[in-house]
Amino acid sequence: MKILLVPLDPVHDVAVKMLNREFSQRGHQTILLPPDMKIEEIVQICQRETPDYIMVSRTLGYNAAELLGRFIDLIDAAGLRRKCKVVVGGKAITKELAAELGYDAGFGEKTRWEEVVAFVEGREISAEGKTVEKFKKEITRGYSYEIKDSAFRELLEKIAGQIIEWANQRTSPGVERAKIRERILKGEDLLDEYTELCDDLVRSYYKEKVIPKHVRLITQEEIKRLKELLSKSSYSPRVLRHSTDKPLVFVQYGTGCPFMDAMHIKVSEAWGADGVLHFDPSWGARCEGLLEGLLAHEEDGSIITLENLKLIKSALGESTLWCVRAHRGVNTPEIVLLAHEAGADLTKINMVYGSLNGGSDPERLTVDGVYAIKLAAKFNMPFDLPTNEELGGVPAHKAFAGMLAVAYLGVKLGAKPILKPLFCYSPDAIINKYMEDNYIDYNVGKVIALREIIDAPIWPGEPIGFMTHTEDRVQSAMTTALHAALGKSLELDAITVSSTDEAYARGAITTSARIDSLRAIADAFRFFGRAKIEPTKQAYEYAKMIKEGIYQTLQRVAERGDFVASLYEGLFGTKEEGANPGRAGRGTVRKC
Amino acid sequence: MLEKHIIDAVDLETTLLAESEQKAREIGIGIMKSFGFKDVDVVFVEHNGFAARIRLRAYVYRPGDKYSWASVGDER
Numbered sequence: 001m002k003i004l005l006v007p008l009d010p011v012h013d014v015a016v017k018m019l020n021r022e023f024s025q026r027g028h029q030t031i032l033l034p035p036d037m038k039i040e041e042i043v044q045i046c047q048r049e050t051p052d053y054i055m056v057s058r059t060l061g062y063n064a065a066e067l068l069g070r071f072i073d074l075i076d077a078a079g080l081r082r083k084c085k086v087v088v089g090g091k092a093i094t095k096e097l098a099a100e101l102g103y104d105a106g107f108g109e110k111t112r113w114e115e116v117v118a119f120v121e122g123r124e125i126s127a128e129g130k131t132v133e134k135f136k137k138e139i140t141r142g143y144s145y146e147i148k149d150s151a152f153r154e155l156l157e158k159i160a161g162q163i164i165e166w167a168n169q170r171t172s173p174g175v176e177r178a179k180i181r182e183r184i185l186k187g188e189d190l191l192d193e194y195t196e197l198c199d200d201l202v203r204s205y206y207k208e209k210v211i212p213k214h215v216r217l218i219t220q221e222e223i224k225r226l227k228e229l230l231s232k233s234s235y236s237p238r239v240l241r242h243s244t245d246k247p248l249v250f251v252q253y254g255t256g257c258p259f260m261d262a263m264h265i266k267v268s269e270a271w272g273a274d275g276v277l278h279f280d281p282s283w284g285a286r287c288e289g290l291l292e293g294l295l296a297h298e299e300d301g302s303i304i305t306l307e308n309l310k311l312i313k314s315a316l317g318e319s320t321l322w323c324v325r326a327h328r329g330v331n332t333p334e335i336v337l338l339a340h341e342a343g344a345d346l347t348k349i350n351m352v353y354g355s356l357n358g359g360s361d362p363e364r365l366t367v368d369g370v371y372a373i374k375l376a377a378k379f380n381m382p383f384d385l386p387t388n389e390e391l392g393g394v395p396a397h398k399a400f401a402g403m404l405a406v407a408y409l410g411v412k413l414g415a416k417p418i419l420k421p422l423f424c425y426s427p428d429a430i431i432n433k434y435m436e437d438n439y440i441d442y443n444v445g446k447v448i449a450l451r452e453i454i455d456a457p458i459w460p461g462e463p464i465g466f467m468t469h470t471e472d473r474v475q476s477a478m479t480t481a482l483h484a485a486l487g488k489s490l491e492l493d494a495i496t497v498s499s500t501d502e503a504y505a506r507g508a509i510t511t512s513a514r515i516d517s518l519r520a521i522a523d524a525f526r527f528f529g530r531a532k533i534e535p536t537k538q539a540y541e542y543a544k545m546i547k548e549g550i551y552q553t554l555q556r557v558a559e560r561g562d563f564v565a566s567l568y569e570g571l572f573g574t575k576e577e578g579a580n581p582g583r584a585g586r587g588t589v590r591k592c
Numbered sequence: 593m594l595e596k597h598i599i600d601a602v603d604l605e606t607t608l609l610a611e612s613e614q615k616a617r618e619i620g621i622g623i624m625k626s627f628g629f630k631d632v633d634v635v636f637v638e639h640n641g642f643a644a645r646i647r648l649r650a651y652v653y654r655p656g657d658k659y660s661w662a663s664v665g666d667e668r
Contacts, residue, residue: 216656225662255655259662263599298656471636473605473647504635508655510601 001028001120004051004084006042007035008071012059015090019055022113023120039067043074046084053120054080056088056103064092065101072102089116132237134319136345137248137274139457139493140382140416146455147408155554156408163409163563167370171592172585173197173288174368178333178375185341198289205291215303218258218294223311226259230266230315237319238272240518242525247487248321248494249521252462254279255508256297258308262315267511271518275321277348277462277496278312280304285329286359286584290338300508304335309342321345323384328358330585332368333375340379346418347376349410350385352402352572356579357389362567364585369406370413377415384418386462392578393427396446397549402572404550405557407456418457418493421446423483424466427578434542439468440486444535445542447490452547460487461496469502473513476500477520485524489533497521595652595660603635604648613637616644624648 005020007013013035020032031049033042046054056071058064068088075081088098089107098106107116118124147153180194195203204210211217240249251268253261253276265276281301284290294307302308309324316322323346324339326332332354336347351369355362376383385406387399400421407417423443429435434442447458465483469476477500487495499513557566566572573579604624610616617634624632629650636647653659 214656222662229662257655257657259659260600260653260655267599296656298654471647472638473636501635506633507635507649507651508600510603510649511599512601512603 001053002049002051003028003030003053003055003120004046004049005030005032006037006054006056007033008039008042008056008058008067009060009090010036012090013057015059016055016057018113019116022117026117026121028120039071039074042071043078043080046075046080047078050080050083052084054084054086055116056086058088058090058092061092065097068097068103069101076102087116087119132239134237134239134274134317136319136321139248139321139346139418139459143416143457144455145407145411145417147453148455149453152404152453152551152554155551155558156405158558159405159554159563160409160412162561163366163370163405164412166562166564167367169591170367170589172330172364172367172589174330174364174585175333175371177289177331178337178371181334181337185337195289199287201287202289202291212291214298215291216296216298218296222259223294226262226311227314230262233266233270235266235270237317238270238522240272240274240522240525241488242522243529244488244491244525246494247459247484247492248274249484249518250275250277250321250323250459250461250494250496251499251514251518252277252279252496254281254301256281256299256302258294258296258302258311260508261302261312264509264511264514265312265315265320268514268518269317269320271515272522273518274319275323275345275494276316277323277325278302278304278309278344279325280335282359284331288330288585288588290331290334304331304338306338306341309338309344313343323348326372326383327351327354327365327369329354329360330364330368330588332360332365333372336372336375336379336381336383340375340381344381347372347381347383348386349373349376349383350387350403350406350420352406352567353386353389353399355567355582356394356402356573357392357582359582360584361586361588362581363564363589365582366564366567367589368585370409373406373410373413373415377410377413380416382416382418383410384420384459384461386420387422388462388466389573389579390422390424390426390428391466392573392580394573394577394579395428395549396421396426396442397449397546398553398571398573398577398579400446400450400546401550401553401557404450404453405554405563407454418459419450419454420459420461421450422462422466423460423464423486423495425468426466437538438536439465439483440533441535441539442542443483443486444490444539445546447492448539448543449546449550452543453550457493458490459494459496460492461494463496463498463502465498469498469500471503473500473516476502477516480517481520481524484521485528486533488525488528489531597661598652599661600653601649601651602629604650606646606648608644608646609642610639610644611642613639613644616646620646620648624650 501513
């Protein structure tokens with residue numbers, strides 16, 4: 001095919017140059033004209049060359065219609081219209097404009113060169129273009145969980161051994177309910193036994209059909225309509241990471257309503273999220289027993305029932321990783337069980353954070369946590385360990401000591417833990433001026449310290465950049481994107497990201513706010529590619545300081561010889577530091 | 593039936609000539625109400641001397657509401 005490429009524009013000719021390259025490489029004969037030629041000159045060349053295609057490009061919108069109209073008229077007058085196909089493309093072009101002016105085809109701003117080539121070669125091409133294939137990734141794959149320093153190993157071994165021995169002699173209503181639920185799932189009728197171990201709110205729901213305040217039932221008709229809606233929610237998958245494999249990008253949902261959750265999930269997936277995390281209401285964590293059925297909640301957090309979880313699962317894309325938070329309350333083991341039953345990939349268990357900042361009694365959550373970790377191991381479901389106690393003021397090294405103790409316990413119990421240091425502007429960092437110059441060094445120091453201790457996956461959250469966000473949409477997206485870029489630079493396994501509504505507290509997070517952040521992350525990842533963010537020497541000083549702090553904390557806990565007592569006594573964070581032992585479930589643990 | 597297409601909220605960003613942040617808020621809320629929105633708020637405002645960059649929001653649906661896009665009934 002003979003193709004004449006014409007930049008009918010004072011300066012812009014990049015598009016025709018790209019097409020020239022592609023057509024030439026495909027064996028077509030091309031003639032590329034320079035920009036800013038007179039129309040009459042171009043027509044003369046067209047008459048002389050009589051190409052099969054005249055491809056005109058126009059970027060500037062100013063005067064475009066008039067100029068393109070005059071050009072096609074002259075081509076017509078020169079008798080070329082019957083011999084050549086005349087095509088126009090560029091930022092100023094729409095298909096409608098091209099048709100109106102009499103061009104054979106028009107290609108607008110978002111056209112891919114493949115589409116133009118396919119048109120010339122008379123081939124069909126899908127409107128979506130090349131399909132991106134996304135696969136569900138195993139975050140924990142390839143990690144040995146080896147403790148790299150024998151001094152740490154000795155302490156962690158001692159602490160984990162003590163926890164296991166202690167927990168083996170104890171049980172709780174949470175553990176017993178999980179055992180009953182497991183049998184119910186197998187078909188046994190044990191509702192009376194189950195409700196015996198529940199709070200009044202849950203018991204009334206089962207026995208007297210009393211629906212808790214702010215909760216409403218979802219009907220089968222609604223489900224049917226949601227399924228119809230989901231079946232129409234097709235989109236082209238996106239990968240945010242550009243040229244690297246890591247990190248996976250997770251978003252949190254928990255609007256209260258499974259319908260709105262489903263919509264947030266679909267929007268997040270469509271804009272490139274790799275995974276989602278389920279957050280339940282805070283009252284659910286303090287209330288003994290779980291409800292059942294399809295339930296919406298008019299406040300923050302989406303109620304955990306097996307039916308709700310299955311509904312959410314039905315909304316998830318095949319490649320989307322799904323984490324259901326379990327650790328923050330008196331239903332931890334049962335939530336792990338239901339999460340597995342509903343098809344979750346991951347769960348969240350950290351007895352230290354959950355009992356010092358999540359409101360659960362340390363003794364109770366330790367008993368429940370150990371059982372929950374055993375379930376996670378049985379189901380081969382990795383669990384992540386958030387360290388959000390840092391947000392209350394607990395120094396990173398103490399939060400990390402707790403995280404590592406539970407992680408090592410997890411490994412001993414056959415599970416696969418994932419470390420979750422927080423990338424945040426924490427009270428401790430503010431008071432001690434660790435982040436006076438930049439937000440990089442202290443966060444890098446955390447990752448270096450953890451990597452020097454254990455070979456384990458690292459997934460900062462929840463979410464990255466905590467306490468650096470404002471209500472300003474641009475600022476919020478920017479700070480998330482920069483923290484995401486830091487995660488990418490450090491080759492971390494995953495990150496949890498917020499929406500640009502992170503700092504907005506007067507209303508629900510919007511789907512647009514989710515897109516804002518994901519778009520910003522995509523551009524940050526594109527900008528950095530495989531390039532690295534270089535921390536200052538201070539990052540290594542912080543790493544040393546954090547590592548020493550972790551060691552000292554673990555040493556004190558090991559010497560104390562009682563993990564639960566260590567939680568009450570402030571070894572993982574004092575009350576002054578914001579670590580307040582929770583009360584939910586206090587006094588419910590019994591020896592068995 | 594625009595409600596059939598809006599998932600949750602409508603945001604409007606603009607820069608307002610206003611002598612104070614408070615004045616900008618009042619003008620902003622007034623603008624949103626003049627469009628007929630009821631559940632409105634100022635998400636963000638940054639006032640500097642004579643003008644304010646402002647982001648206004650109207651929730652068409654809050655979680656748990658009856659969503660036209662899902663034709664969800666309300667079975668309380």
